[in-house]
Amino acid sequence: MSFWSKIGRLFTVDDSIMDEDFSLVPHDQGGGNTNGDERKQDTNDHGAGNIDGREQEKDGENHEEEKEKDIETDEKKAKAKTVKPKKMIPDKETGAIKLHSQSEKNENEKQEDKQKKAAQEIKDKPIPEKVSEQLYINRAWVEKIFHMPTNADVIIRDFTIPLSNPIKAFAVFIEGISSKETINSFILEPLMLLAELRSESMEEGALKTVKEKLLPGNQVMEYELWEDVKKNILSGSTALFLEGAKKVLIIESKGWEQRGVGETQTETVVRGPHDAFTENLRANTGLVRSRLRTESLITEMMQVGELAPTDVAVMYVDGITNPKLVQEVKRRIKGIKVDFLQDSGQLEQFIEDPPKGFIPRMMATERPDRVAASLAEGFVVVFVGQSPYGLILPTFLWSLLHTAEDAYLRFPFGSFIRLIRFVSFLMALLLPAMYIAVTNYHPEMIPTDLMLAIAAARELVPFPVVLEVLLMELSLELIREAGIRIPNVIGPTIGIVGALILGQAAVQAGIISPLLVIVVALTALASFTMPNYNFSFAVRTLRFVFILVAAIWGFYGITLGVMALLMNWATIKSFGIPMLSVVAPFKPSSPDVILRGPIFKQENRPSALRPQDSRRQRHFTRRWDPTTHDSEEARRQLEKDNSLLDQGGDQRD
Structure with a gap:
């Protein structure tokens, strides 16, 4: 091969790497020496021949023509095979320059064509029960379910996870109810940037690798049903779809704007806590748990609403609350068939007993301390979505005239205030x-x-x-x-x-x-x-x-x-x-109905609730007080007095 042909090969790319990234590195010195040796050998061969002048001139002309033909042929091949690079990036390890070809652009165009074709295919089809393994089909279903691009607040973020075997993926979330900081810091950044620094094997599967090794979020769940995926996205979570995965990863990312914990507006007190519930369901249950710190406190989540499901939390204390009462509350909530539930006041009207009369059947309160005290007595508490009120149920007529402050005052003062309220009621x-x-x-x-x-x-x-x-x-x-x-x-x-x-x-x-x-x-x-x-x-x-x-x-x-x-x-x-229980019908109970008795006498929970554990506190709560007739010291003194009386009677006899 001639010298110019070899020079042309330097600018020629092999067909086998047309669709891949490749590195253009300088040839080693051996290649240069070989070319020099060939040129030297050609020169020696021309100088050593015994050819006359005419033959040399003729051979020289033929040789020049052959070289020109070879150069033209090599240039055509180079134009046909050389790929125009998009950008040049030096490799971090070798320093070689990587030329990213137009294949990436072509791949994106193919993906868009697939997406458009899939959107046309599923246009008139019903939503399937389970998600697909093909990423572009799942993306088409997401666009159809959430009416995109008409629906402007639903965001789809396409990206590639740079593992040993790159994985195409996309994330779906709703702007306004999802935290952008959480999505950027705990979902996109670990998957797009930190994954490149890790050498994770794909032997365990893409879904398991991403879930267990690349997502630092505190709550990551797997779902395969479209209904579950849709509900979680509408609740503020982020859905992560992976190419080839049969399930979807749901990452907790709720973060809508909300009012902070403030003071109560309708149940103000002079002595006692001043915090109140807010328009955040988890914040409300957290305020209750911060006061009632027991593993027996149960929070069951339910949803009400066919058009727009609303979260409903049912709280009770296991081992104290009557299980039949809990089952009845959940049965009534499940029986609600409504498009949308706005507030706890609507839930109260749906689940109350036949609405005869004006008296409320449930007590609505915005005080966490009152809810905690009611749960400890065996009541059930229900929270609804973004409502700042909790429903205590069942309730008694007398409880509607009580306040949380009554428990923080000495019993003479609490009884006096309650008496004033009863007179004011009349x-x-x-x-x-x-x-x-x-x-x-x-x-x-x-x-x-x-x-x-x-x-x-x-x-x-x-x-x-x-x-x-x-x-x-x-x-x-x-x-x-x-x-x-x-x-x-x-x-x-x-x-x-x-x-x-x-x-x-x-x-x-x-x-x-x-x-x-x-x-x-x-x-x-x-x-x-x-x-x-x-x-x-x-x-x-x-x-x-x-x-x-x-x-x-x-x-x-x-x-x-x-x-x-x-x-x-x-x-x-x-x-x-x-509602007139404890009085009509009469039920033995602690002295805390109309008037308030001493706190150390309130030993039992309301018997009308039929709690599993009727004892609220120990029988002898003031053992150290000699003036209390049921204290140990009073009993010892009584025994001593009786023994002295017996001795005096024996002496008189």
Whole structure:
């Protein structure tokens, strides 16, 4: 072969490496010496011949023509076989220059063609039960399920895992409910950058290798059903699809914006914790676990909703809570067939006993300490999605008048506060009705001077007593609702100033009597003392019922209304347990029903719940106190006194 032909071979690429990355390295010195030797040999051969001048000239012309033909042929071959490099990157170990060919671009184009073809094939097909092993088919199904590219907040990230055998993959997550920091730091970075630094074998399979050796996330699960994959993506997790894998890796990456733990808004206390639940289900269960640190505390997760599933957590203490109660709660939750569940208030209406009456069957609270105390007594607590309230069930009527602060006060103070609440409950329910009954039907029941004062005050009022009371009550409800809906900065001001101005103007105009303003103000203050928001609504609604029956029948109507209300309450049950339990029917219980007894006497859990363990604390909780009749020291002193009495009796004998 001629010299120029060998030079042309340096720029020629073999067909066997057309579709692969290759390294262009300089030839060794031996190759250069060989060329030099050949050139030297050619020169010697030409110089040693005994050829005449004409023959040498003719041979020289023929040799030049042959060289030109060889060069043209080699150039054509080089143009046909040489691949235009995309970029030149020096290798880290050898220093050789790697030329990345156009094969990568061609491969991407082929992948796009496959993707488009797969999208057309599955356009009218139903979603299969399980995921496919082929990556492009899974990607097409993801685009169809989440309506891409119309749906702009669903993100698909394609990449290659640079292991010994590179693996094509893609990740799917929803922007806004997934943490970008978690995805970048604990999913993409380990798979795309750190995997190249590791020499992992693929003997165990791609899925197992990636899951156990390349993903540092705290929770990585495997799923093969599209329904499970879809639910986890919609919950904020990231789905990782691998080429050739029959399952999908679901990595925990939830991270939507949320309100931090703040102070309670509806159950404020002076003494006790001030933290409250927030719009994060896991944060709420964590607040409960931080107080009730026991392995027996169980949290079962359920989902409600056919269009958009909502997470529901059922919490109870194993070994204390009645298993039948837990099963009944879960049975009712599973029976809910609704598209979307927004709040715990909706769940309460779905699972409560037949809605007869105004009294709530469950207690809604935003205090973690109250939930922890209820769980320890054998109750069940339910949390719903992004609702900042927990539902304590079942509940008793007496519990609706209790607060968490009662347990933190000494029993005389706690009993006094509870007594005030019970009196306030009766005032908020019956005071306006009693005013109507006394004014219209039974004026002889009040002192004569007071009766004359009421008559004189009402002399210029043009409306009957019933209409007068209804106008004031409706005005009060209007002010209350306005104070809630307007901005917090001016809300309290509107409530106070509006009530004062409205009452004073109504009295001066002669529309209402001054005594009625006092009655309505006392009623409003009494209703504000109701610790439970739903129970306060019930009292306010029933107040209008008693106003009407008092306007028709006076005290007889009020008596009939109270009897009907008690009969209704006696029939109401909360998950099969009468709401008047402990009193009607009577059940032996600790002294913590209407009034609050000493804390060392509250030894038993509510018997109406039928807990597995009825004992809440030891029988002798103050053994060191000699004034306690059941302490050990008191018993020893009693035995000593009895022995002395016996000795004195023997001496007299």
